Amino acid sequence: MRLVLDHLTACHPFWSLVANGVFSPGVHLVSGDVGSGKSTLALMMAGLLTPESGTVIRESIPQMMLSFQFPEFHITGLSVAEECRSWNLDPDAVIRSAGIDVAKETPSLSLSRGELKRLHLACVLARDYDLLLLDEPFSSLDCPGKEWVCRQMNKRAGGITVIFTHEQSIFPDIDHIWEIVGGELADCGDMPGAVVHWQHAPPLVKKLICTGRSPLALTPEGIREAACRTRG
Amino acid sequence: MITFENIRYRLLAIDTLAISPGVTSVIGPNGSGKSTLLKLCAGIAEPDRGTVLVNGRSPRETETGYVNEFPDRNILFSTVTDELASPLRFRHTPCRETDRSVRACAETMGITRLLDRNMQDLSGGEKVLVALAAACISRPRVLILDECDSHLDADRCAWLDAVLRASGAEYVIRCTQQMETAVEGDHLVYIEGGRVLHAGMPTAVFPLLADTPFYPLSWRWPV
Numbered sequence: 001m002r003l004v005l006d007h008l009t010a011c012h013p014f015w016s017l018v019a020n021g022v023f024s025p026g027v028h029l030v031s032g033d034v035g036s037g038k039s040t041l042a043l044m045m046a047g048l049l050t051p052e053s054g055t056v057i058r059e060s061i062p063q064m065m066l067s068f069q070f071p072e073f074h075i076t077g078l079s080v081a082e083e084c085r086s087w088n089l090d091p092d093a094v095i096r097s098a099g100i101d102v103a104k105e106t107p108s109l110s111l112s113r114g115e116l117k118r119l120h121l122a123c124v125l126a127r128d129y130d131l132l133l134l135d136e137p138f139s140s141l142d143c144p145g146k147e148w149v150c151r152q153m154n155k156r157a158g159g160i161t162v163i164f165t166h167e168q169s170i171f172p173d174i175d176h177i178w179e180i181v182g183g184e185l186a187d188c189g190d191m192p193g194a195v196v197h198w199q200h201a202p203p204l205v206k207k208l209i210c211t212g213r214s215p216l217a218l219t220p221e222g223i224r225e226a227a228c229r230t231r232g
Numbered sequence: 233m234i235t236f237e238n239i240r241y242r243l244l245a246i247d248t249l250a251i252s253p254g255v256t257s258v259i260g261p262n263g264s265g266k267s268t269l270l271k272l273c274a275g276i277a278e279p280d281r282g283t284v285l286v287n288g289r290s291p292r293e294t295e296t297g298y299v300n301e302f303p304d305r306n307i308l309f310s311t312v313t314d315e316l317a318s319p320l321r322f323r324h325t326p327c328r329e330t331d332r333s334v335r336a337c338a339e340t341m342g343i344t345r346l347l348d349r350n351m352q353d354l355s356g357g358e359k360v361l362v363a364l365a366a367a368c369i370s371r372p373r374v375l376i377l378d379e380c381d382s383h384l385d386a387d388r389c390a391w392l393d394a395v396l397r398a399s400g401a402e403y404v405i406r407c408t409q410q411m412e413t414a415v416e417g418d419h420l421v422y423i424e425g426g427r428v429l430h431a432g433m434p435t436a437v438f439p440l441l442a443d444t445p446f447y448p449l450s451w452r453w454p455v
Contacts, residue, residue, distance in 0.1 A: 014349065033385050034357030069356045069383070072302060100263060113301040113379070114262030114409075136356065139382035140301065142262045142409055143445035166357070166385045168410055169449050202386055203412070207455040220449065227453030 001025055001060040001130060003045060003160055005185070008054035010040050017041060019054075019185035027153055027161045027172055029218075031200035032180030038164040039069055041185065042135045045162065061160070064131040069139065069164075071120040075108045080119060083108045087123040098122035099148065113140040118148075125152045131160045138167040146170040150219070168202040171218035192216040234273060234374070234403060239282035242268050243426035246282075254418030255396060255404045257434075259411070259446060265426040266407045267301055267378050273405055274298045274376045286374055286403070294374055297367030301378035301407070303356055306363035312346045312354070315362055319370045333369055341365040341395065357383040364392075368399050375401035381410050389413055411438075411448040422446070 003023040010017040017037035032038050043049035046066035077083030081104035084091035091104045098118040117140045138146045150172035177194035188194040208226045215226035236249040244265045258266045271277040272284050275291030286294040300306050309315045320330040338344045343361050360383045381389050396404045420437040422430040430437045441447050
């Protein structure tokens with residue numbers, strides 16, 4: 001199973017993106033500045049947007065899911081229950097998994113954005129996909145919600161997970177880091193070596209690297225281990 | 233001072249809360265009432281019971297800039313220039329002055345390159361930056377930002393802090409789920425289940441959250 005980006009290009013009047021790379025099973029992190037093309041790349045990976053040139057090859061990936069940056073774009077059910085049933089899921093189980101305190105009859109779009117994101121992610125993460133593309137999965141989530149999403153991602157057995165995010169603090173166990181720099185997808189490499197090449201590393205990670213304590217993992221435990229490590 | 237007295241509105245139950253001038257971060261679990269609190273501050277909603285006052289006046293009598301947590305719900309017009317100009321046009325500002333202000337604001341906010349773009353062609357983060365610029369352009373006394381930073385990269389977040397400080401707004405009140413951002417504010421309000429559990433300076437409030445995921449990682453493990 002792998003996802004191959006073969007000389008992929010996207011051209012807009014105001015920016016362009018070139019992407020080459022092979023995504024193997026594991027958790028991949030893609031970062032980049034605002035407007036650098038992360039969501040466009042996610043759409044191309046999912047086959048929802050035709051690239052200007054190049055090819056996206058999905059090998060042995062029969063099942064795939066793209067979670068949009070804005071949870072409101074996914075909503076098709078008027079109520080929470082209808083929304084869950086549209087995913088063929090039991091509303092009670094989804095509400096419990098999402099950790100939200102709402103009635104099933106609550107109109108979907110009356111939820112707070114964080115609750116809506118939790119509901120949406122609970123629906124997405126209720127099933128296993130060979131390729132799971134998550135565009136800003138942490139936006140609007142509170143800290144316990146981010147930790148819950150990380151636990152779900154860490155539990156995924158096999159499959160390729162690609163996270164496009166600006167998150168600065170709470171990450172799952174990342175295997176590989178990519179970033180968009182100067183209109184090009186750059187491969188920072190596998191963890192833990194990738195962090196030293198990662199220009200968009202969060203300030204805390206950069207501080208750790210500067211003090212010679214490069215984290216072995218981006219999880220809270222990995223950051224703690226690095227912070228507590230004896231210098232040098 | 234922004235004061236809340238005996239507030240009952242939806243799930244919010246706040247007996248008393250005073251917010252001083254400066255940058256205030258509002259944090260708490262999803263669905264705890266943060267956005268509802270911001271809507272009361274902005275005068276978008278009025279409480280069923282109790283009073284909210286901004287320097288002794290109703291929020292609806294106060295110049296306020298507001299950025300919604302749903303980026304698309306901020307958009308009224310199709311182009312960035314029209315969106316940015318709209319607060320000034322609504323108050324009948326002369327065209328030449330509006331054009332000047334739009335260019336100056338775009339430059340300050342680093343979005344001059346977006347002026348000719350359509351709003352629907354922007355990325356999520358770019359939509360937030362335009363909404364923020366539109367909220368700031370009339371130099372409001374109160375600036376309210378509902379999780380603006382959830383679509384911004386680290387550099388933009390740091391830059392946003394500087395922009396907010398320079399905005400001239402007497403009160404900046406923002407919801408955030410980035411605790412490293414909340415650390416940088418002047419004041420911190422922690423809400424849970426519609427109630428204000430803690431309020432004060434970040435150095436006073438965060439230690440009370442030391443056993444929760446809301447405690448900043450940079451404080452938990454100083455580097």
